[in-house]
Amino acid sequence: MDMRKYSGDHFLKVDDVRNGSIQAQIAVVKQGKFDKPDLVFESGDVLSLNATNNKILMRAYGPSSDDWIGKLVELSLGEAPYQGKQIESVKVSPISPPLKPSEQTKPKADGGGFDDGISF
Numbered sequence: 001m002d003m004r005k006y007s008g009d010h011f012l013k014v015d016d017v018r019n020g021s022i023q024a025q026i027a028v029v030k031q032g033k034f035d036k037p038d039l040v041f042e043s044g045d046v047l048s049l050n051a052t053n054n055k056i057l058m059r060a061y062g063p064s065s066d067d068w069i070g071k072l073v074e075l076s077l078g079e080a081p082y083q084g085k086q087i088e089s090v091k092v093s094p095i096s097p098p099l100k101p102s103e104q105t106k107p108k109a110d111g112g113g114f115d116d117g118i119s120f
Helices: 051-061
Strands: 020-033 036-040 043-050 072-082 085-092
Touching: 051 072, 051 085
Parallel strands: none
Antiparallel strands: 020 036, 020 072, 036 043, 072 085
């Protein structure tokens, strides 16, 4: 039995990567709060994606979140724009090789692509 679902969500924050980066494998991409996607990692940790990280992952793995599953990424301290200022944030960097356009799945017509059926 997968016991991660009983431990509650741990959302990764800047302080989690302040002293060093973390490598994590994407297990699930689901709809999060505030109309933002959440990455759920094999560890059970969750990262709410800002627009900057979303663009980074789309450039590497395509616009369908289905193609992100199983990919290894590095989470480190970075900066992202927020309300006209640069603020500290968790930055996502792809480790798994990028997909060629011919390898990418087309996003679902409904604009979804999030797997809402699995909870941790």
